[in-house]
Amino acid sequence: xxxxxxCCEVDSIRRAYQxxxxxxxxxxxxxxxxxxxxxxxxxxxxxxxxxxxxxxRKIVATWMLEVCEEQKCEEEVFPLAMNYLDRFLSxxxxxxxxxxxxxxxxxxxxxxxxxxxxxxxxxxxIYTDNSVQPGELLQMELLVLNKLKxxxxxxxxxxxxxxxxSKLKVHxxxxxxxxxxxxxxxxxxxxxxxxxxxxxxMVAAGSVVAAVQGLYxxxxxxxxxxxxxxxFLSQVIRSDPDCLxxxxxxxxxxxxxxxxxxxxxxxxTETKRMEEDVDLSSxxxxxxxxxx
Amino acid sequence: MSDVRLSNxxxxxxxxxxxxxxxxxxxxxxxxxxxxxxxxxKKDLKGHLREMEEAASAEWGFDxxxxxxxxxxxxxxxxxxxxDVPDFYHRPPRRxxxxxxxxxxxxxxxxxxxxxxxxxxxxDTDRSEGPMECTEQCTGLRKRPACHDPSAQNKRxxxxxxxxxxxxxxxxxxxxxxxxSPKRQT
Numbered sequence: 001x002x003x004x005x006x007c008c009e010v011d012s013i014r015r016a017y018q019x020x021x022x023x024x025x026x027x028x029x030x031x032x033x034x035x036x037x038x039x040x041x042x043x044x045x046x047x048x049x050x051x052x053x054x055x056x057r058k059i060v061a062t063w064m065l066e067v068c069e070e071q072k073c074e075e076e077v078f079p080l081a082m083n084y085l086d087r088f089l090s091x092x093x094x095x096x097x098x099x100x101x102x103x104x105x106x107x108x109x110x111x112x113x114x115x116x117x118x119x120x121x122x123x124x125x126i127y128t129d130n131s132v133q134p135g136e137l138l139q140m141e142l143l144v145l146n147k148l149k150x151x152x153x154x155x156x157x158x159x160x161x162x163x164x165x166s167k168l169k170v171h172x173x174x175x176x177x178x179x180x181x182x183x184x185x186x187x188x189x190x191x192x193x194x195x196x197x198x199x200x201x202m203v204a205a206g207s208v209v210a211a212v213q214g215l216y217x218x219x220x221x222x223x224x225x226x227x228x229x230x231x232f233l234s235q236v237i238r239s240d241p242d243c244l245x246x247x248x249x250x251x252x253x254x255x256x257x258x259x260x261x262x263x264x265x266x267x268x269t270e271t272k273r274m275e276e277d278v279d280l281s282s283x284x285x286x287x288x289x290x291x292x
Numbered sequence: 293m294s295d296v297r298l299s300n301x302x303x304x305x306x307x308x309x310x311x312x313x314x315x316x317x318x319x320x321x322x323x324x325x326x327x328x329x330x331x332x333x334k335k336d337l338k339g340h341l342r343e344m345e346e347a348a349s350a351e352w353g354f355d356x357x358x359x360x361x362x363x364x365x366x367x368x369x370x371x372x373x374x375x376d377v378p379d380f381y382h383r384p385p386r387r388x389x390x391x392x393x394x395x396x397x398x399x400x401x402x403x404x405x406x407x408x409x410x411x412x413x414x415x416d417t418d419r420s421e422g423p424m425e426c427t428e429q430c431t432g433l434r435k436r437p438a439c440h441d442p443s444a445q446n447k448r449x450x451x452x453x454x455x456x457x458x459x460x461x462x463x464x465x466x467x468x469x470x471x472x473s474p475k476r477q478t
Contacts, residue, residue, distance in 0.1 A: 063320075067316075070317055097325050098333065129323040136328075136333060139338075142341060
């Protein structure tokens with residue numbers, strides 16, 4: 001019996017409790033101020049990179065998401081890793097053959113930042129089909145750290161989601177689903193080049209609005225109607241409602257195109273199964289469809 | 293209400309399972325952009341790391357490779373006994389059970405190559421159990437010059453333990469920078 005209890009303790013993931021004292025406006029404003037410093041340069045494909053094009057970022061991002069998924073990383077690891085990747089690419093011209101090494105290194109660092117049991121260099125190298133060696137990854141880690149000026153505490157959309165949810169009057173169980181949907185949208189946005197320059201607060205707010213929309217929560221409460229919610233959240237993040245609306249629309253169309261792509265893939269190949277799973281099952285509308 | 297599943301890899305709402313230890317799915321293991329030019333990569337990385345080390349040397353007036361102060365007017369370096377600094381600067385990394393089971397014993401949980409054990413001569417409290425004993429077999433990566441990156445350190449620039457943090461070598465004493473400011477804090 002005792003042994004079993006001990007086993008359980010060791011096996012499950014331990015997390016710190018959410019500190020409600022941190023969900024206040026002072027923290028939120030500090031985050032809004034801080035997020036600017038972690039934004040990548042919006043046009044690094046044009047200004048810095050010669051070998052890397054936007055399509056390749058999508059490829060490496062999809063792979064990274066897949067690895068994070070399979071390794072059951074904490075949700076914020078992937079967006080954080082993408083932030084490192086974009087910030088690195090904003091300052092350092094990189095060859096496309098080394099983009100995957102960079103992606104693996106960024107996951108390595110993000111995982112160390114956010115997880116109690118981080119990904120190992122060895123495992124990440126296996127995921128590159130051993131095209132990268134652990135020694136290279138460790139040296140790359142130093143280079144990335146140096147280029148990021150050792151500042152890895154980026155603000156991510158995840159940091160904002162909790163703040164926004166705390167301001168909505170919804171049932172805790174609904175909140176949990178809302179959180180999950182919003183996080184999925186955030187991950188989706190992190191794979192898309194059009195959101196590179198969007199502040200995390202904007203992506204988070206857009207994702208929450210899109211999640212509320214997708215779950216048809218507006219019928220329950222007028223404050224959750226698209227317009228009211230957009231107005232409210234745009235005030236919270238000190239932005240323009242139109243900006244937020246266009247961000248939300250962008251997120252929704254991204255979802256739609258991902259879905260369409262996934263359907264095409266599903267009819268052709270099976271190798272893309274994972275991606276398809278991500279896209280198909282993560283959609284609020286899709287989930288509703290299944291239920292009805 | 294329904295469950296949302298991101299994928300099979302992710303449980304419903306909050307992830308509670310521990311990290312999977314089995315081998316990764318073959319489909320996820322792929323090389324995306326062709327083969328890596330290992331020789332050139334090695335050369336480039338080496339160049340970058342050397343640049344970083346040189347920049348840190350210039351910044352701190354210290355030759356990190358040889359552990360000697362450089363002639364400079366910004367800092368005065370003093371030797372400090374390792375006993376006078378907090379033990380996390382010199383204690384060996386903690387190893388968890390089963391970490392080394394993957395076959396490559398030189399890579400630990402964080403993927404760090406077996407780091408240098410700093411059981412300094414006469415170090416009494418450090419346990420040295422069999423598997424915990426780190427060896428000094430890994431050469432190139434041992435000195436991690438970026439430890440000396442200024443931005444990583446400037447928050448502590450007044451403490452006396454400055455450089456000892458990176459003295460992964462078994463030196464009993466280290467040099468410590470002091471600003472040559474006329475005012476001395478008491």
